[in-house]
Amino acid sequence: MITTRATALAALLATGSLSAHAEVFMSEAWAKQACDAWNKSSTLTAELADWAKNDDGRGFKTIQMYRDKCGLGSKVELKISNKDGKAICTYGGAVTNSNPDYGVDYLMHATDENWTCMGKGECKAAGSMMTGKLKFSGPKMEAMGVMGPFNAFLALTGSVGGDKSACP
Secondary structure: OHHHHHHHHHHHHHHOOOOOOOOEOOOHHHHHHHHHHHHOOHHHHHHOHHHHHOOOOOOOEEEEEEEHHHOHHHOEEEEEEEEOOEEEEEEEEEOOOOOOOOOOOEEEEEOHHHHHHHHOOOOOHHHHHHHOOOEEEOOHHHHHOOHHHHHHHHHHHHHHOOEOOOOO
16 A cells, blocks of 8 residues: 555656645745746747837836735746847846836736636636736736736746745
């Protein structure tokens, strides 16, 4: 019995279906993984290329996010730049943009339950924003124009996963 369980666990770890060590959801290390996942997504890099150009001449825009139960002080940041016609995540980690411009930058937060729903793709971007499942600051009209890729971003939060039992 123990051998069977150990074999099953080893198989899950080998296939990547279960992480040996999950980062805390929305921690600095998690944000680094999310940045890497962004760059592997052709939906995000290609379909948000024009979106990434709206950076107020700074060369980047930021997406800051946090979990409601962990509070505003726990937010992390993804920095997105238009590089060679693609929206590339150049940084994921602790907040570096201490003065976001919500004409180009974004702040998002939600309950763990709602992050899970969005991460599974069960709650879509527009509905989550309209129902208050996803609290949002930033250029709303711009966001409405990129709902398809934004759904992919929300699903990315689930694909990166993470431990929600503790705050970062």
